[in-house]
Every structure is written in C-alpha cells, then in structure tokens.
Amino acid sequence: MKRQFLKAGFAGLLISGFLSHAAWSQSDPTGKRRITNTYAITNATIFASPGQPGTKATILFREGVIIGMGPNLSLPKEAQRIAGDSLFIYPGFIDGASSAGITKPKDPERPKDFVSSNPPDEIAGITPWRSATDQFSITGNQVDDWRKAGFTISQVLPDGGMIPGKAAIMILGNSGSVNVIQENTALAANFSGARGMYPATAAGVIAKFRDVYHNTTLALDHSRLFASTSGVKRPEMTPTHTAMAAVVQGQIPVIFKAETDLEARRAIALQREFGFKLVLAGLDNYETVIDLIKSSGTAVLIKLQVPDDKAIKNQKSDSVTTATKAQYARVKEAYDKALKQASLLEKAGVPFGFSTLDAKPGDAMKALRTMIKNGLTEKTALAALTTNPATILGIGKMAGTIEKGKMANFVISTDSIFKEESQIKHVVVDGYIFDYEVKKKSVNGDGKTENEPAAIAxxxxxxxxxxxxxxxxxxxxxxxxxxxxxxxxxxxxxxxxxxxxxxxxxxxxxxxxxxxxxxxxxxxxxxxxxxxxxxxxxxxxxxxxxxxxxxxxxxxxxxxxxxx
The missing domain is CATH 2.40.128.120 (Quinohemoprotein amine dehydrogenase alpha subunit, domain 2)
Incomplete structure (x- = not known):
C-alpha cells in the first residue's frame, strides 16, 4: 500500500517513474548532456527558408532530426517543451569554408640532402593526402564563438601550404559526439608560396599546380593502361598523385582561397585550362570579376566581413589641402563600393554563400546588416547563410531549411535576425540546445526597458x-x-x-x-x-x-x- 501511495505522489512520480526510465536520459539544454531525446519549441515565429514569411508554429525534433512542424502539432508526453512565443527561429547557418577548430600541423623536418629549388612535396606545402578531420577540435573557443554567432555546420579547410589537403564538413555540436558529416569533400588550395624554397611566388604556385595536376593525369592514364595491357611497366603512384586523383576525375572540387580579383582570375584560368570543379572562397575584393565569375559558373563563398571604416572616421574636415580632400573622396568611394559588392553579386544573379575565413565571430551579424543597408536583400542574405552553402556543399537534403526529416539545426533569436536589436538566444545543433546570454536592452521612450521582469506575483x-x-x-x-x-x-x-x-x-x-x-x-x-x-x-x-x-x-x- 505504501508503495502505491509513493507512486501517486509528486515526488514518487519522479523517483519511481524515472529510475525505470533512466535509459532515455541522454542530454540537456546546455548541449553537454541531453535530458530527453525529444524537444518541442512551441508557438514560435518560424522562417523555414529564405523568402518565406514567418509563421507561428511548433517544431518537434527527436535525436537531432525534425519529426514535425505546424501550428496544431500533437506532442508526445516525453517532449521537453521550450516556450517560443516571443522567439524567432531560422535554419542553422552554414559556413562554406572555415578554419574554426583547425590546429596547425607540425612542420616536417627537412632532409639532409634538401635542395630548395626542388623540395619534396610535403616540405613545399603540397600535402593533398592530409584531412581537415586530423586537425579539427570541437572544443576550441573558435568553434563555440562561431556557434554563438548562429553557425551549425562548417566546411573546414586544413592548414598548410599551397595545397594543404582535403576539406571536411563538420557539425558544430556536442563535444562528445562524432561530428564529421562528410570527409574529403574538396581539395583546399591557395596562392601562398613556400618560404625559402620553390614555389615561393604566386607565379611559382601556378606553375607547380599545373605540374602536379598534369603529372597526376599522366599517372592515372598509366595506371589504366597497366591494368588493361600486358607488358606495360608498373606505374608508381605517389601519395600526391593518389590524393589528387579525386580532383582530376571530377569527384570533388578545388576550393581556391582567392581574396583579390587577381587571385580569382588566376583560379578561374586554371579551372578553364584543366576543367576541374572550382569553388572560390574568402573573396574580399571581387567587384571587377563578377561577370567572369558568372560566365564561368564558378561557385562563390564571399567573406563574412566588411572593410574597416577607421580610415573614413579619421578623416579631418578642417585644415586639409585640396589634394588631401581628393584622396579622402577616393578612399570613401572605394569603401562604399566594397560595401555594395554583395548586392552586385545578387543583381548579377550569382548565388553565393559565406565563408568565415579571417572573419571575426563577434562582427558577423554587424557585417551582414551592413551589407543589407547597402543593397543586399534579406532574402538573399538568409540564402547565403543557409540554402546556398548547402547546395554548394551538396548537403541540401539534410540542411539549409527547416523541414520534416532534416537535421535539427536552428538559430533562435529575440527578434528578426536582421534587426539591430535582435540577439541570438539559443542555437540548436544536431538536436543539442546551446543557451546564450541575452543582454538587457536600452531604456525606451516611456522609461521602461523592453527586457524588464515579467509580472509573476x-x-x-x-x-x-x-x-x-x-x-x-x-x-x-x-x-x-x-x-x-x-x-x-x-x-x-x-x-x-x-x-x-x-x-x-x-x-x-x-x-x-x-x-x-x-x-x-x-x-x-x-x-x-x-x-x-x-x-x-x-x-x-x-x-x-x-x-x-x-x-x-x-x-x-x-x-x-x-x-x-
């Protein structure tokens, strides 16, 4: 009888019920340990995809997958409810090219017979066999900072020389999970030369890239001939040739980091010469090559960053010469053009995503809002954070929009994400909920703060x-x-x-x-x-x-x- 009374009571429900249900207690809203696998965010304003209006609805997700969404959703008893009445929900942001969480590999020792004009590939920074997964750490501060800015998935690039290795798509979720979505998704390349050896210059990098690509093609042809014809000498596929084969065979693209218009032209010229798939990443100054980008069909990941305006703010209005004023005007004109570049890509019909290479997490939303003030539409801005990079990375079936069956990756904010006063309150990654501090807003016209305590008495x-x-x-x-x-x-x-x-x-x-x-x-x-x-x-x-x-x-x- 006492046991029956215990079950009927409030505390008894907790004790007897949850000692027997401990098996499904796995994580919590901090993202470190789930309390339940099933969550429901109720009555929130949901922007399921770019261009769609926000609608009031509830999202239900279990074990990192969306299992339902709608205004009158029936919720299971085990669902932990999160009140979303005052919240705005967007698809989790996707970073097309990132260095977040990447640690620098050790420099290899130079051999005793080292010749600077013809160094081994690994010494010269040509390491296409390396994987970003070997350099990635989910526990780094950079990962948490970008997650706090709304990013849930990143294609991370390895650190290294002109061909540092293969990129990987990572989920920025729980540190105790396997966070790899896909390995070897692209070959990372850039125009940075090697110090004190060949290739030291941009021209040398281009020549060396041609040499590596051409020799890989010859090695593959030789391998096919050896496999089909008797009497042919056995081919010797080096680690470089083996790792480059996926690019030559059109299986993965090359992500060329190209900040300037000149580097973009060089990368596109190499692509036209050899025919490989190309993605330009980290574009910073690209206005003059927009037509070239469009005609080549190159995928684009622009930097989520705008130029510093210190040079504009430091301009003096008094006691300056006519020549100085003219110089000020040129600086201001160049600055204004740089801010409008993203809108020019949109007007040209070039879909693009964002790359966080060299950008700062704390400035991300400010940069995005600045682009919008200078002509970029909110629809395209959201697409550049979600659907466009999902398409470029080939993960559109699992991410980029809020739909049943897709990954439970959300950005949850206090207002429209593009408003100045909006703040990110929660980020859901792979079904794990990360909570972030929301700062109190400034005093408004009636003397009260918008964030004053609710009436609870x-x-x-x-x-x-x-x-x-x-x-x-x-x-x-x-x-x-x-x-x-x-x-x-x-x-x-x-x-x-x-x-x-x-x-x-x-x-x-x-x-x-x-x-x-x-x-x-x-x-x-x-x-x-x-x-x-x-x-x-x-x-x-x-x-x-x-x-x-x-x-x-x-x-x-x-x-x-x-x-x-």
Missing part, C-alpha cells in the same frame, strides 16, 4: 508531465520590495493529500522565472528546480530533479498580484 495553477503520469498543484508568488517569496503545493508522497512547501531562490530575468523547493519523500530529501518562460498569464517550462531528469511543466496565472 499571484496564484498559479501548474501541471507537470512525467513518463509515470501527470501531477499538479498551486504556486503562490508574492513580491516584497525587490524580493520574491511564496509557496507551492504538491501531492504528499505518503498519500496524505496535499503538502505545501516554501519556494526559494526566486529569480526573474526578463520573461524567465526560476526557483527551487524541497521535497521529502520516504526520508529522501530532494531539491526541485523550476525554470519557465512567461508569456502573458501563461508559463511554459521545465521541472528538474537532480539525477532523475527534467520534465515539462505548464502553468497559468489565475489570480494576479497577491501580497503576503
């Missing part, structure tokens, strides 16, 4: 859901000066009706309410943590009980403004 009726059933009671909150006190009722684990306990550590930050209370169940003392998001007179949140997990909780303010 009063009597609330709450209901919690666990795999063992539902439970509920009353929550009373009173405000005394700047502090909050109150009580909560719950079913007595011993079966003797309702029990009332004081609440403690009550905190209100904007629309977020947190507090704790203690439960005694059969001699066991438990601390229950409540976290909720308040919208009007409703609260959507979670109830966490130590090792037993976290469960959905909803509440309604039935009698506002009680005092003790």
């Amino acid at each position: 009063g009597q609330w009726d709450y209901t919690s859901q666990t795999p063992a059933g539902s439970s509920g009671g009353e929550l009373i909150i009173a405000k005394n000066g700047v502090k909050y006190t109150g009580t909560i009722t719950y079913a007595d684990p011993s079966g003797n009706g309702k029990v009332t306990a004081p609440i403690k550590n009550v905190s209100v930050s904007g629309k977020k309410l947190t507090f704790q209370f203690d439960v005694n169940a059969g001699g066991m003392s438990l601390t229950v943590d409540i976290t909720g998001e308040i919208t009007g007179n409703a609260m959507d949140g979670t109830m966490s009980v130590g090792q037993f997990g976290s469960f959905p909780l909803t509440a309604k303010l039935t009698t506002p403004s009680l005092t003790l």
Whole structure:
C-alpha cells in the first residue's frame, strides 16, 4: 500500500517513474548532456527558408532530426517543451569554408640532402593526402564563438601550404559526439608560396599546380593502361598523385582561397585550362570579376566581413589641402563600393554563400546588416547563410531549411535576425540546445526597458508531465520590495493529500522565472528546480530533479498580484 501511495505522489512520480526510465536520459539544454531525446519549441515565429514569411508554429525534433512542424502539432508526453512565443527561429547557418577548430600541423623536418629549388612535396606545402578531420577540435573557443554567432555546420579547410589537403564538413555540436558529416569533400588550395624554397611566388604556385595536376593525369592514364595491357611497366603512384586523383576525375572540387580579383582570375584560368570543379572562397575584393565569375559558373563563398571604416572616421574636415580632400573622396568611394559588392553579386544573379575565413565571430551579424543597408536583400542574405552553402556543399537534403526529416539545426533569436536589436538566444545543433546570454536592452521612450521582469506575483495553477503520469498543484508568488517569496503545493508522497512547501531562490530575468523547493519523500530529501518562460498569464517550462531528469511543466496565472 505504501508503495502505491509513493507512486501517486509528486515526488514518487519522479523517483519511481524515472529510475525505470533512466535509459532515455541522454542530454540537456546546455548541449553537454541531453535530458530527453525529444524537444518541442512551441508557438514560435518560424522562417523555414529564405523568402518565406514567418509563421507561428511548433517544431518537434527527436535525436537531432525534425519529426514535425505546424501550428496544431500533437506532442508526445516525453517532449521537453521550450516556450517560443516571443522567439524567432531560422535554419542553422552554414559556413562554406572555415578554419574554426583547425590546429596547425607540425612542420616536417627537412632532409639532409634538401635542395630548395626542388623540395619534396610535403616540405613545399603540397600535402593533398592530409584531412581537415586530423586537425579539427570541437572544443576550441573558435568553434563555440562561431556557434554563438548562429553557425551549425562548417566546411573546414586544413592548414598548410599551397595545397594543404582535403576539406571536411563538420557539425558544430556536442563535444562528445562524432561530428564529421562528410570527409574529403574538396581539395583546399591557395596562392601562398613556400618560404625559402620553390614555389615561393604566386607565379611559382601556378606553375607547380599545373605540374602536379598534369603529372597526376599522366599517372592515372598509366595506371589504366597497366591494368588493361600486358607488358606495360608498373606505374608508381605517389601519395600526391593518389590524393589528387579525386580532383582530376571530377569527384570533388578545388576550393581556391582567392581574396583579390587577381587571385580569382588566376583560379578561374586554371579551372578553364584543366576543367576541374572550382569553388572560390574568402573573396574580399571581387567587384571587377563578377561577370567572369558568372560566365564561368564558378561557385562563390564571399567573406563574412566588411572593410574597416577607421580610415573614413579619421578623416579631418578642417585644415586639409585640396589634394588631401581628393584622396579622402577616393578612399570613401572605394569603401562604399566594397560595401555594395554583395548586392552586385545578387543583381548579377550569382548565388553565393559565406565563408568565415579571417572573419571575426563577434562582427558577423554587424557585417551582414551592413551589407543589407547597402543593397543586399534579406532574402538573399538568409540564402547565403543557409540554402546556398548547402547546395554548394551538396548537403541540401539534410540542411539549409527547416523541414520534416532534416537535421535539427536552428538559430533562435529575440527578434528578426536582421534587426539591430535582435540577439541570438539559443542555437540548436544536431538536436543539442546551446543557451546564450541575452543582454538587457536600452531604456525606451516611456522609461521602461523592453527586457524588464515579467509580472509573476499571484496564484498559479501548474501541471507537470512525467513518463509515470501527470501531477499538479498551486504556486503562490508574492513580491516584497525587490524580493520574491511564496509557496507551492504538491501531492504528499505518503498519500496524505496535499503538502505545501516554501519556494526559494526566486529569480526573474526578463520573461524567465526560476526557483527551487524541497521535497521529502520516504526520508529522501530532494531539491526541485523550476525554470519557465512567461508569456502573458501563461508559463511554459521545465521541472528538474537532480539525477532523475527534467520534465515539462505548464502553468497559468489565475489570480494576479497577491501580497503576503
């Protein structure tokens, strides 16, 4: 009989229900440990793809996959609910070419018979066999900084010389997961020469690239001939030729880092000469080659960065010569043109994605908004963050939009992502939820801040859901000066009706309410943590009980403004 009473009580539901359901407790909203595999973000404004208007709906996802979306979605009991009434949800951003999380490999030792005019490939920075996965670390600060900026997937490029190796597509999620989506997705290349040896100059790099490509083609032809014809000498495929074969055979593209218009012209010239697939990455100054890019059909990843305006701000208006004024005007003209480049790509009909190479995470959204102020449409800006890079990387079936069956990768903001006052509050990556601090907004015209605490004083009726059933009671909150006190009722684990306990550590930050209370169940003392998001007179949140997990909780303010 006592056991039956225990199951019926509030604490008993947590103990008996979740000792038997421990198997599905895997992670939590910090992204380090999931409490449940199933989440629902309710009643949020969702922008499922570029160009679509925002619609109020709920997203349901399980084990990192979207399993439903709609305004009247039926939610399973095990779904942990996150109130999204005041939130805006976008597809997770995709970085087309990145160095986030990449560590620099050790320089190989030079052989004793080293000749600077003809160095071994590895010494000269020609290492196409290397993989970015061998250099990538998910725990680096750079990864977290770009995730905080909204990026959920990155194609990372290895560090090295003119041909540093193969790129990999990584999910920027949980550090304990296997984060590789796809290896060897492209060959990374650039026009940086080797120090103190050949190829030291850009012209030398171009000549060496031609040599490597041509010799790989000859080696492949020789291998095919050896396989089909007797009496042919056995070919010797070097590691360079073997690794370059995928490019020569058209299986993967070459991602050429080309910041300037001159480097873009050189890369396109090599592509036209040999016919390989080409992606230009890290473009910074490209206005004069937009027509060439379009005619060549080259995929483009422009830098998510705008020029520094210090030179403009430091211009003096008084006591300057006519020549200085003319120089100021030229600098200002060049600066204004640089800001409009992205819009010119859009007008030319060239789809592009973004690359974070050499960009700063903290300046990303500022740069994007600056591009929009200078002619780039919001639709194209969002496409450059989502659908365009997904297409370029060949992952459009799994990412880039919010659809049933795709990866649960979202950017969740406090307002339209393109507004100055908007802040990223959560980023969902592979179904893991990462929470970020939202700063209080400035005081508005009526003397109140938009982020002032929600009104929580009063009597609330709450209901919690666990795999063992539902439970509920009353929550009373009173405000005394700047502090909050109150009580909560719950079913007595011993079966003797309702029990009332004081609440403690009550905190209100904007629309977020947190507090704790203690439960005694059969001699066991438990601390229950409540976290909720308040919208009007409703609260959507979670109830966490130590090792037993976290469960959905909803509440309604039935009698506002009680005092003790």
